[in-house]
Amino acid sequence: MNGMITEIERFALNDGPGIRTVVFFKGCNMNCAWCHNPETIRPSRELHYYAAKCIGCYKCVYACPSKAHKRINNEHRYFPNLCIKCGKCAEVCYANAMAVSGTKVSVEDVMNEIRQDKAYYENSGGGVTLSGGEILCQLEFAEALTDACHEESIPVGLETNLNFPWEKISPLIGKADLIMCDLKLDDTEEHKRWTGTGNEQIKENIRKLSESGKAFLVRTPLIPGATDSDENIRQISGFLAGVVQGSGFLYYELLNFNPLGDTKYQSLRKANPFANAKPLPRERVLELKELAGEAGITVRTE
Numbered sequence: 639m640n641g642m643i644t645e646i647e648r649f650a651l652n653d654g655p656g657i658r659t660v661v662f663f664k665g666c667n668m669n670c671a672w673c674h675n676p677e678t679i680r681p682s683r684e685l686h687y688y689a690a691k692c693i694g695c696y697k698c699v700y701a702c703p704s705k706a707h708k709r710i711n712n713e714h715r716y717f718p719n720l721c722i723k724c725g726k727c728a729e730v731c732y733a734n735a736m737a738v739s740g741t742k743v744s745v746e747d748v749m750n751e752i753r754q755d756k757a758y759y760e761n762s763g764g765g766v767t768l769s770g771g772e773i774l775c776q777l778e779f780a781e782a783l784t785d786a787c788h789e790e791s792i793p794v795g796l797e798t799n800l801n802f803p804w805e806k807i808s809p810l811i812g813k814a815d816l817i818m819c820d821l822k823l824d825d826t827e828e829h830k831r832w833t834g835t836g837n838e839q840i841k842e843n844i845r846k847l848s849e850s851g852k853a854f855l856v857r858t859p860l861i862p863g864a865t866d867s868d869e870n871i872r873q874i875s876g877f878l879a880g881v882v883q884g885s886g887f888l889y890y891e892l893l894n895f896n897p898l899g900d901t902k903y904q905s906l907r908k909a910n911p912f913a914n915a916k917p918l919p920r921e922r923v924l925e926l927k928e929l930a931g932e933a934g935i936t937v938r939t940e
């Protein structure tokens with residue numbers, strides 16, 4: 639069983655309890671305007687070009703089979719429309735100006751990485767988190783990885799948008815030790831405007847998750863001008879209060895805007911609508927936390 643991933647991050651502390659290894663799947667069925675991992679949205683391989691890192695060594699010009707790199711007037715030029723994504727330029731670019739996102743890996747390849755930190759998971763109450771992108775876009779691979787981790791007694795958390803039919807995803811959800819899902823906007827039209835899809839299925843799945851008794855938490859990224867209104871946070875916390883009573887719900891978490899994705903957008907030549915946006919001031923995050931808490935649910939911030 640193979641899957642397409644962008645990265646395996648070891649010693650992660652923000653993607654579930656304890657010390658974790660996070661496997662980032664490539665491919666997503668939503669298209670959030672503020673995504674800080676834009677390289678995980680498309681399911682296929684992509685090439686990043688970090689122009690500021692280029693030292694003009696021209697090794698890529700000789701390595702590229704499709705002449706996508708050229709030396710013109712003693713300057714390096716990259717022509718992405720000619721690229722066939724073979725990755726040869728990234729292999730010879732010691733300045734890391736060229737980088738590939740998207741590696742085909744087997745379950746065993748990933749397990750070889752995961753096993754290295756088993757002692758850390760045991761000592762910290764951590765484990766593995768499957769993230770993305772959207773893990774449900776590679777459902778069989780996610781299930782196979784979850785099974786492989788469990789065979790070695792390694793807990794598995796899933797970060798997912800839950801935007802799939804419940805019948806399809808419930809076997810995987812049932813296997814996981816923890817579900818971390820987002821509800822970004824309460825209003826479905828606004829959700830569609832900012833992410834490309836409505837939120838009816840997500841809300842329905844949060845209801846089903848509550849009924850299942852599975853341990854889960856819900857997050858809202860605080861995106862300036864998109865998700866950070868009093869009204870949105872009040873409505874989401876009200877919705878959660880209405881459905882999570884007596885379930886395995888752990889807490890509602892507000893995540894401040896992460897502006898670190900902009901260089902990735904530039905390297906992929908993608909427009910970034912939030913290039914100039916800044917994280918919310920701490921006082922505003924705390925204000926929203928208090929407001930959400932009025933619904934009577936446990937609320938956390940970073």
Ligand code: SF4
Pocket residue numbers: 691692693694695696697698699707714727730731732733734735736
């Ligand atoms: S190999 Fe890298 S550093 Fe050298 S010219 Fe190509 S992109 Fe620039």
Ligand code: SF4
Pocket residue numbers: 685701702703704705706707720721722723724725726727728
């Ligand atoms: S990935 Fe391959 S085809 Fe694309 S620019 Fe690099 S060497 Fe050329």
